[in-house]
Structure formats: C-alpha cells, structure tokens
Amino acid sequence: MAMILPSRPFYILCPIFLLLIRATTQPDFQYYFCAKDGGNVTYAYRANLDNLLSSLVIKEDNGFGFYNLSNGNAPDKVYTMGLCRGDVDSKFCRTCLNDCAYLLRQRCSNKAEAVGWYDNCTLRYSNRSMLGIMETSRTYSMWNTRNLTSNVDGFFQNLSTLLNNLKKQAAAGGSLRKFATGNTSAPDFITIYALVQCSPDLSQRDCDDCLDDQFGFIPTCCDGKVGGRVVGPTCNFRYEIYLFFGPAYVPLRESPPLLAPPSINSTTRIRDKENNPSRTVIIAVVSTVVSMILIISACVYLWRKKKKDEEAPQFLYQSAEEIESLESLRYSFEIIRGGTDNFSEANKLGQGGFGSVYRGKLPDGQDIAVKRLSRNSDQGDLEFKNEVLLVAKLQHRNLVRLLGFCLEGSERLLVYEFVPNASLDNFIFDPSKRANLDWERRYKIIGGIARGLLYLHEDSRLRVIHRDLKASNILLDEEMHPKISDFGLASGYMAPVYAMHGHFSVRTDAWRNWIDRTVSNIIDPLVTVNSVSEIMRYIHIGLLCVQENVAHRPTMDTIVLMLNSNSLSLPVPSEPAFFTNSDIGSDMALASANETSISELYPR
Template sequence: MPAMDSSRFLFCLFPILFLIINQALGQVCINEKGNYTTNSTYQTNLNRLLSSLPSDENGNGYGFYNASYRLNSSNEHIYAIGLCRGDVKAEGCLSCLNKSRYALPQSCPNRKEAIGWYDDNCMLRYSNRSIYGVMETEPSTTYYNINNVSSSDLDGFNQELRKLLESIRSEAAAGGSLRKFAFGNTSAPSFQTIFALAQCTPDISEQLCSDCLVGAFADISSIYGKVGGGVNKPSCKFRFDLYPFYDPTSVKQLPSPPPIHSPPPSTNTTNTSQGSKSSKSRTVIVVSIIASLLLAMFMGICLRVRKAKKKLQSNLIPDEDVDEIGSAESLQFNFDTIRIATDDFSEANKLGQGGFGSVYKGRLYNGQEIAVKRLSVNSGQGDLEFKNEVLLVAKLQHRNLVRLLGFCLEGVERLLIYEFVPNASLDHIIFDPIKRAQLDWDRRYKIIVGITRGLIYLHEDSRLRIIHRDLKASNILIDEEMTPKISDFGMAKLFGVDQTQGNTSRIVGTYGYMAPEYAMHGHFSVKSDVYSFGVLVLEIVSGQKNNSFHHGENVEDLLSYAWKCWREETASNLIDPALTNGSRNEIMRCIHIGLLCVQENIADRPTMNAIVLMLNSYSVTLPVPSQPAFLRDGNVGSDMTLGWKNSSEVITTGSDRSKSSSVKAPEHEVSLITEVYPR
C-alpha cells in the first residue's frame, strides 16, 4: 500500500514539476532589428495591433492568427503572428494570447522584434519585417523534465521514440493550410508509453514544415538523458513525455482533409487510456535519448529531402538559376493558402485572362488583398516567364513598379502573388470615354512622370539594367492615389551594368508599342523602351489608342496623325477634348517629348534621364523631332500594321474588352503575352 501511494504521489508530482519549468517557455528579444521609443507612435500602434490580433477577422478558426499594421503614411509596417497548440480549446487559446500580448512587450521593452512561448499553449511573435509565410528556425528554446532515465532501456526506448517522431513529423507537415498539427503515442520498454506532438505554423509549405521539424528534432541533443522535453522554434515545435500531456478530444475537426488522428494501434503502439493506466502503476519514470543516433538519422533525412527538392527544381528551372530561385524562398507561399485566398480560383474572383494564364483577386488571412497571376498548366512556355518574373521582380523595389509579394512553385502550379492595385490598368481608364474624363491634366501628368521614374529605375538605378520590352497601357497599373506602377515583367531582359543593347530571334511584344528595330530585326536596347514610352505619352495626351485614333469620322494611326499635326503646326488637335484645364504649354511639351521618343533613328531618341529633365525644366531646349518610324515618303495611311509584319504570324490576346495584336514567336520559342485586368 505505501508503494502504491508513493507511485500515485510521484505520478501527480511529475506534471506539476514540469509545469513549473514550463510556465513561461521563453521569450527572445531580437536586438539587431532595432528599438522604438517609449510612448512613441510605434509603441501605440504595436499595442493596437497586438490587441486586435486575437480576433475572428485575424484568425483562421484553427488557432492561427496573423495581422499587420501600416505606420501612418510611411512604408514601415508591424507584423504579428499568434499560434496556439492544436489541442488547446478556443477559450484557452484566446486567454493565452491575451496574456502574452501584455507579457511579451514587458519582457522585451522597446524591441521592434520579439517572440515568446507561454504555458506550452501558445506562441506570439511580432516584427517590423514581414514574417508571414517565412520558415524560420531561430531563435529557439529548449525545455526538459527534471527527471533522468535509467540506461538499461536506452536502446529500445530510443528506437521507438525515433519511429514515433518520424510518424508525427510527416503527419503534421501534410496537415494543410489551416492547421499543421499531429500527435501520437507508442509503447516503450518497461511497460512505458511515450506521448509526443509536433506542430508548424500553417502558413508555410509541407516541405518547409518538414525541414523545420527535422532541425528541431536534432536540437534534443541538448537535453540528453532527460525524461521528456521539447523544442520551440518560430515556425515549428515538438514535445514528448511519458504521460498524456495533450487532449485528443479537444482537437477541432478539420472540414477537409479528414481530422488528424494518432497512428492506429499495432504491436508496439497503445492508446491513451492504456498508457494512462500503465503510467499510474509505475514507481519510477525513466527515459533516455541517444543524441548521436537521432542526429545521424535526421541529418540523413534532411539530406534526402534537400536532394529531392533540388531534383524537382532542376526539372522546372535551368541549373544556373536554381540558386537564385532558392534565395527567394522567403517569398514562397503555400498553394493551399492561395487557393483558399482566391476561393479556389473562382470565376467571381477572376480579374482577367491573358495569353498564358489568368489573374485572380484574393484575400489573405490577415485581410490583405492580393492579385494572383496563375500560369496555365498546359503552357510549355510558363516555366521561362515564371522564372523571369520571380528573379527580376523580387529584386525590384520602387513605388512606380508593381510589388511582388511572393510566388508559389508547387507541382504543375506556378503562381505570382502581387499587391492588389484597385484602379485597374491605364487602358481601362484612358481609353474609356467616360472614365477618362476623371483624368484631368494634373493626374495625367503625374502618371507620365511616374512611368518615367519607374523606367529610370529599371534602366539606370536598379542593381542590373532591365529592358521591359512590353511597355503598354495595359501594363501600367493605377493605385488608389493615381500613382502608376509598371507591371508584367514576363518579357523583360536583364543586362549587366555596362551592357546597353542586345539581339534576339525571339521577338515578343505588342503591335503599336514595339520599336521598329526590334520588331524587324530583334535589336533591342533602352531606346526600345523609350519608343514604347513615347507611344504611351501620346495616348495619355490624346485619350486614344495608338492603332485607332478617331478624328471626326476618320480613323487613323496615332503616330501618323501626330506627325501630320506637328508638320502642319496644329498639334493642339491631338489633345483630348476632355482636357478642359491644365497648362497648355505643358501639354504641348509632352506631345513634343512623345514625338522625340518615337523617332526612327535610335540615336535621336532621348534617354529616360534626359526625358525627366525635359519634363521638370523648361530651361531645357527641346530638339526638333524627325519623322516617326515607318512613316516613309509621306505614306501615312491607316493601314500601318502592314509595316510591322514580319515572318511571324499575328495573334490576338486578352479578353473581348481589350483586343491588341501581339507578335508571336516561332513555335519552339513562344512567349508569355498577358493582358492583366484590374488588380
């Protein structure tokens, strides 16, 4: 009888001792991310963000919360993530997060980045950098039970623990975008039962979750010889012990796939109730871990995973670009996350259809609106353009370029996730007889200047010189402040800093915007983009498409009409009648600049740096423009498309709302030509 009382006492004392150690599983304050001032606006907004985090609008319904807050008009944001253990009930989850949102800022005063784990029930982290969808393994904390184990059962226990951890790692990683959580138990020597759980934040992919847990398992070498313990990392966690510390009945059922459950009973696996009864009969609780065996096993798994991943990427992307794609992995989204955000790519969320894919509107867990470009599954050309946009746009940061938020490369799916730009593309405004009346001259001039600045960044100020090659009205997106953003880099060419021109047999682009030397001979340079810019300027001033300028009952080519008006000194006839205000001298100067940009002689066209000086300073004298391209011997009829035709056939892309002809490359080298609608 005394022996039984002792057993019960130890069994009851054991979880209590563990909880004392486990009460606050650690907070880490990140010094290198900077500090904020006490009672500052930053602190006020941080507190506001943390107080709103544990709300239904920021949660996914399964214990994961994600939110961000923009600091006034600046570009600085605060991001926060909360995650509750998969078996913690809703009220316990909210209680833990509410407690931690007070405790963490107090433990890390004035730190812009911090992370904390509380009561083994929840994790809270915040930062001034985006942390959603990013797999991170540091900083981490390790905790353990104070009891040591007998060495007599070491080998057998370690073998069963290894099998259990591997099982729940795979199950947790495959959990989907709502929850990545798994638990299980198995029998060990001396009638012991091992209980374990593993969890990842659901915003990372299955592969990243698996990689994170592999690294976490390797960290248990620091708790060698202890009965139980666990490791907490920003993106994942695991724990094991000799008593049922989790509650399987509290795990909320997932709608699809079927709810996660522990492995079925086998010759070496027992259920929770049997484990509980056997635990109560124990007088001594012993367990041990051989760190070297576990480390060797998981290093082997990690190497195999990386090898398989590299093989998959090599099938999709040329070898020389694998490392560059890998460097952008912090931007990678889980496919299920985007599928849910777009309501399974529903027609109601479809914004537009392009030659090799569609664009959808979506909303992430944190409420952020996104535009998702989904390349067609059957497009053999998709790999090249997908790689091109990811490698280029991920490196570009400018207010006049559309911002790439991330990408997804999963199986046959290739997705690009952009910021959502609410006012559609320029062609949907400037060519609409009703909408373009909303664009007074000040707004049109702002758009022209913004496009100029974006091109200067691409040509001169970015790390590498970039030729867009498909600059047109449908690739200029307009945000809520009427700021233009250049988009769609699927055809862009990347040059070295000292390289100024190139040649290609793969001619891609859109009729009316392509420079003649490029359309006819495949020769392109920064001056090719300058030509396209000139066409855009004339379209913005006139409110007419370049290939269908309406003048009374006549339909002419825009460049033909502009040149005729210039020669006859009636250039004011080119101005959109909807422009009833604005500086007439400024408008005429823009017409002059547009004609300088579309000159046939490449050397006569100004650079974008020269153009910005022309726009900003009236002290700069503009040269007299020469004849635009393709206007030879006074032949300025409306049938201008004949002059553009080469050995490639003509195709039409886009929806019925926008029919612009584009040059198609030879069949073995077709290019991505997208018409993107409101984002």
C-alpha cells in the first residue's frame, strides 16, 4: 500500500533532463541481434513466444540465474534461454530478463531467432534447440575510452594471466553456473578487476574454447585501453581498473570439518575469571550496556511500527459515496474484451513484468489503453480496489488518467486514456524521430514532467514517489505533452532509499564534463545552438538533484521555480552520490544509434 514520503527528489528528474539533452541515446548497455534467416514467424509461433517470455520472469531459477524453457509443438515450437550475471540476485535478474524480453519484442518482432544483451543478463530465443551448443559467430566488443599512459605491455600480461585463471574457474563450474570474478595487481599501482561467464549448459571444454575465442579479440578491440568487454550468445568477459561487480561467487562445497576445541581446561578458565576483579567489572558493564541497547532497540522498533501504522492509509472506500464512486469506475470484462478484439495481437501495445497493454475502444468510441495484469499477483481483491480508487483520484494533466478497472474471476484489468504518440523513449532512441524533438519541445516536456512530479510530491492525497521514472514511462499525447505513467499499482509507492542500492541509471559523464567545463560535449547536436545557455542551466539543475548530501537537493517546488525563472541564481552542485564507487560511473562508452557520440562498438 501507499506510504507517506518526503518530497525531496532522489534521482528522479535528473535522468529525464539528461536523456533529453545529452547526445548519447541509451542510458545503459543494451544490444541485440535479430537473425535474418531465422525462418517465418507464424501467428502460432508468436503466441508461443509471448507466452514463453511472459512466464520466464515468474519461473523459479533456484537462485542461479539460468533459464532453459520451451513452448509449443513443431514447427511452431519456441526455445528460450536466459542467463543472468552470477553476482545478480533473483529479483534484479528477473527485472533484467523482462527488460531484455521487451527489447527483443520491439526490435525483432518478425524474426524467429534473436539474442539480446544487457549489463546483467543475456536472453535468447529460437525455433531450434540451443542447449549445450557453443556459439561464437555473433560477438560484440566494447571498450573504455580511457587509454593506458604507460607500461601497456605489463598491464596486458597481468590481464592475460588473470583472465586465464578465471577461465579455468568458470569452465570448471557445474551445470547451473559457470562464473568467476577476481582481480590482480598491474604496474603503476593499478588493480585490474575482471569477470568471465559461460552459459552453464556448455561443457567444460566448450566454455574454455568459447572464452579463448573471445580473449583473442582483445588486441583488435581493446589494445591500450583500461577497460573492455566482449559479449556473445554463450560466453562473455569484462575487465576494468575499478570494481564493477558484486561479491565474488563462491562455489557450493561440503561444509568444512568441525575444529576441535582448544586444549584448555575449563576449570582453569573459570579460575582465571574469579581471580581477575577487573575482568569481572568489565563483564558486568558490558552486560548492562548490551541490555540497555536491546531495550532501546525494542522501543525504537515499536515506535516506528506505531508511526508506520498511523501513516498507512486505511480502507479508502468506507463511505457509501466512496463505494458508489468505485463502482462507477468498473467495466465489465465483456466490454473490454470486445473493445480490444479479444486482446488480439494486432492491438497489443507492449509487454512488461506487470502484464500486457492493449489498445481498445469503448462503446461510445473513446480510445483506451488496457493493462491486463499478470495473474500471479499476491494482491487481494480489496487491496486492488483500494489502490484503483487511490490512483483514480490522482488527477493531473501530466499524469496518465485511469478511467476505470475490471475485476472478474482471475482477470484484473486497468483502463487508461489512450496516448497516441507512445512513449518518450521511442523518440529519444530513434535517430529519425529524435529530429522532431527540438529544444522548445524538450523544454516543454521537461517542464511537464516536473509539474507532474510536483503534484505527486506535494499536491496529491499522498506524497507519491515514482520508483521507475524513465523515458519509457513518459507518454506523449497528440500535442507532445508529457504524461507520467506507472506511478501507482504495479510500480508501487517506494521510499527514496530504494535508489540507494545502485539504481541510478544515467551515466555520470554529465558530472565529468561539468567539472572539466566541457558540458557542451553532452548536448545533442540536433538541439539548436542558440539554446545552449538554457540547456546548460537545465543540466545544472539536473546535477543539483543527485548531489550526495540529501539536504542539498532541491525540493520539487524549488525545481519548478528554477525551471521557470532564469533570474534565480543556482547553487554550485556537489559530487553526485555513488560517483566514485558505482559501476554506472564507468568510463565505458557505448555506440549510439545515431552515430553521433565517440562511442565504439564492433560486431564480429
């Protein structure tokens, strides 16, 4: 359920600022390949694929992040394999695979075979079995743009030793995980960190051969570079001079034998205590302090629980008026099914972890978007109705409007207004469409997003924070006005501390260019040159949103004021949180779809 939240933004608006302003087109590493000769895609094949990808994110994986599933019968049978990086937990593994499935659905909709890569996972599907088959024909390399300044030969000799050692560890892994991480020292007091991984269905020899093939690509992609990676369908590796992975994976092994207790006579130890008055006093003091800490902790816990219970919203439709209001939002399943042509594939707008979205039409002719929620939700009917009523009361021109719902049997449907221009990411990440986003339109989009967030933070019934604000959750109406979606229900209401676990997705090249006084380097060249001073101000405001000290970040009402008043002086931003430690702070550069950045990525 909802919770009362502070209004100070935490990694909320800055990502949208920078996505609209910066020249690069993707916030995180992602790449995909659609097979040209993968066969014809029949309706039955596509249906089997959709069902398979939807079930992928809810199937248990025993905590190893490896999925191997199939669905249907020949010739429309679909095979899929998902593999998450070995240091990623199950929750974020499924999130990554879900994002990858969405990417492949968008980019390879008419292909029977495809593979997609994200930072933390790889997803493949095909009309042929892929189990146990090593593949190195589709391999992609990327490198860190920073060059080594000295001792290049020594650096790569040490790197070669490290990678070969990790290769042996990974290849020797079992049938559930072949993954290894490690580090080594290099000249000039540099530490090299590296990660290697194979699909666990490969044999030890195939894993060894696959990684050897990829290591052989280093001289042509990464010579003289402080970091690089090569990814393929069945194996991958990466190296950097900073820590970019989580705790090293320790293979399961038998428990070590219990050690015998020290050969000290227990009587002697007791006698020592009795003969040492100072030790007795210390023990008494420590015991007292520990007891006080436990009592204080219990009191704090009970106080926090009481406060949380007080702040938690009660049932929202207790009165007759509210019950009547809720029922007025209800649609019959037959109306929605008819309006979407029985949820036909032709009307499908998208797919996510929450379920599928379909375009439809009400009997009065109004266009709608219907979100068909997954049937595996733990939410009860009463909770669902409460949240529907809550979200329906959140009304703002920059929020997607919830028109109603349907709750019949196992079906849970949400009916939204239809927004014709789809989502912002379709414009930002498409070179041809991005040309339509001149600075005036980007300026209006940023302002609209800010006003929508201000409403959620300050003016709505509860202070709501959007835990997943990104370009794909900003919809554009026929006049290109922004509307924030997924601010309730499936997204939930989460505290800003959520972002403290490393989910800040915008790369910190903005900060590097800021301190180097080269901010103009990140401005999209398609934006009018005459607007540079205003764009610089927006980048400045964006950096203020992500300062490490929470108290220094402006509130949403202050942000709106800053955006609307050029005469208001801005404080100097301090270093963003996690800039020095986060793997998102990487110097790794990726290729832009419009080929305007200095990033380089080569397929082989």
